[in-house]
Amino acid sequence: MEWRIITTLYREMTYKRLKANPQFSADWNKFMKAFKRGGSLKRALLTQSALFTVLGLILFPGVYSVENPAGSAVIYASYCLVPLIMALYRTAVNAQYAVSLGLFEPLISLPIRVGGKYLSVLLLATELPAALFLLAPAVGLAMKLGATAGILGLAWGLVGTLIGHTIGLLIYDRFGKASGGRFAGLKTAFKAVGIIAVMSLFYGLNYLQRYVSSHYEVLRGIFERYSVAYPFSVVTVEKPLLSLALLALYGLVVGAVYISTVRRLWNRISEGTSTERQAGKARISLHSPPVALALKDFRIASRNTSLLTGLLMPVFVIIPSFIGALKSGSEVGVLGFVLAVAWVSSIAVDAVLKIDGRAFEVLHSLPLSLKTFLRGKLITMSTIPTTAGLLAVLGLSLGNPGVLKALPLALLLPVATAGTTLTVFYWGTHEVALPETTWKKMLLALAANGVIAGVTGGLWYLKWFLSLPFVLLVDALLLWHFSR
Numbered sequence: 001m002e003w004r005i006i007t008t009l010y011r012e013m014t015y016k017r018l019k020a021n022p023q024f025s026a027d028w029n030k031f032m033k034a035f036k037r038g039g040s041l042k043r044a045l046l047t048q049s050a051l052f053t054v055l056g057l058i059l060f061p062g063v064y065s066v067e068n069p070a071g072s073a074v075i076y077a078s079y080c081l082v083p084l085i086m087a088l089y090r091t092a093v094n095a096q097y098a099v100s101l102g103l104f105e106p107l108i109s110l111p112i113r114v115g116g117k118y119l120s121v122l123l124l125a126t127e128l129p130a131a132l133f134l135l136a137p138a139v140g141l142a143m144k145l146g147a148t149a150g151i152l153g154l155a156w157g158l159v160g161t162l163i164g165h166t167i168g169l170l171i172y173d174r175f176g177k178a179s180g181g182r183f184a185g186l187k188t189a190f191k192a193v194g195i196i197a198v199m200s201l202f203y204g205l206n207y208l209q210r211y212v213s214s215h216y217e218v219l220r221g222i223f224e225r226y227s228v229a230y231p232f233s234v235v236t237v238e239k240p241l242l243s244l245a246l247l248a249l250y251g252l253v254v255g256a257v258y259i260s261t262v263r264r265l266w267n268r269i270s271e272g273t274s275t276e277r278q279a280g281k282a283r284i285s286l287h288s289p290p291v292a293l294a295l296k297d298f299r300i301a302s303r304n305t306s307l308l309t310g311l312l313m314p315v316f317v318i319i320p321s322f323i324g325a326l327k328s329g330s331e332v333g334v335l336g337f338v339l340a341v342a343w344v345s346s347i348a349v350d351a352v353l354k355i356d357g358r359a360f361e362v363l364h365s366l367p368l369s370l371k372t373f374l375r376g377k378l379i380t381m382s383t384i385p386t387t388a389g390l391l392a393v394l395g396l397s398l399g400n401p402g403v404l405k406a407l408p409l410a411l412l413l414p415v416a417t418a419g420t421t422l423t424v425f426y427w428g429t430h431e432v433a434l435p436e437t438t439w440k441k442m443l444l445a446l447a448a449n450g451v452i453a454g455v456t457g458g459l460w461y462l463k464w465f466l467s468l469p470f471v472l473l474v475d476a477l478l479l480w481h482f483s484r
Helices: 002-019 028-038 041-064 069-079 081-100 116-145 147-175 184-214 216-225 232-238 240-272 289-302 305-317 319-328 331-353 357-364 370-396 401-425 439-462 464-481
Strands: none
Touching: 002 028, 002 041, 002 116, 041 069, 041 116, 041 439, 069 081, 069 116, 069 147, 069 232, 081 116, 081 147, 081 305, 081 331, 116 147, 116 232, 116 240, 147 232, 147 240, 232 240, 289 305, 289 370, 305 331, 305 370, 319 331, 319 370, 331 370, 331 401, 331 439, 370 401, 401 439, 401 464, 439 464
């Protein structure tokens, strides 16, 4: 019966998302066709599982081609960060979105003590396929260290997914509600930056793992001494009994935190679905409609750490590129950082589109065109990557003034990639709507942005100033598309 509730909630979430899209809601036959295709949780799980399994094939050579079997375990351990980070990000963003849609309002009046488990299982069900990203590397691990090591490695990947999911629930449980007060936005910003800083520690672990893999014989004793910490603990697959003991320990600790968090979530859900709101001061906006829409997005995000974390995620992803640029200090290193900032800006589209939640019903009642709406989202989506790129280039220029050549690209390129992402997601849509954030569209957006970044980098290597007209042309075409 409980699984039926989860599938019903998933269908309801799909229904509300499609209802907010005039492209489907205006055509009943088209709506039902899309609903039947997207409303099946089993179909979504099968599709995502197949996709992640195929993508995981890319990681197979990295594990299998290592001569030292112990080194293959270290490399596999670094891959275990992927499902953890993905589960954390998707839980932090989608928890707020699912509650804002009012999915759980019918359950509030029922005598349910632990209703938060439905939100958790709903999110976790769509995140578990990400663990199959490690299936092919686990096969490579099994071929190097034995079948037992491969099975244990896959189990550690599932544990990483659960850890990320639990941390995401903690973020929503602790910071999900909009907080009041004069400095509420500033407080939320500090919380989000703190979360990003904590998440950044995983990159430090990743760097240390790569260092250890190249100096394994010298540092093996030290490495084993601290193997209790995830993801270092993954290398214990070489010692099955020790690995099983650590898996049991992690299961107990993470399980206890998870159960405690889920028990508190029902209060959070009840607060999030309440129709009562504290009255605030109305202000007349003197900004243009796109700027006003962007400011509205940032005000909403500033009061919700989950959404703000989603907007800041591109900054978190490009930390390794920034470290590389900082170490090299060269123009090429800074160019690589700027290209990385622009390329990964598209991953924030999920948080950008889910900021409004049920506010789409209000937006539909306003004299708001799709082009104006998209220009506002373009500002929201490109502001943080652009700011991060400009600050990084200016900071790095203190050591090498020549890197200032990349300053125009840091300003213009995130606009191009963010605009391309919005164009992909809203292609064929003619009214203000919430499009389906499918993996196909995301991959297409990443591919298109990869082409833009690749051409920009290629022109830079020919003559650095040749890249500027190309990016300006892309920006001009996108702005024309969003204005006509």
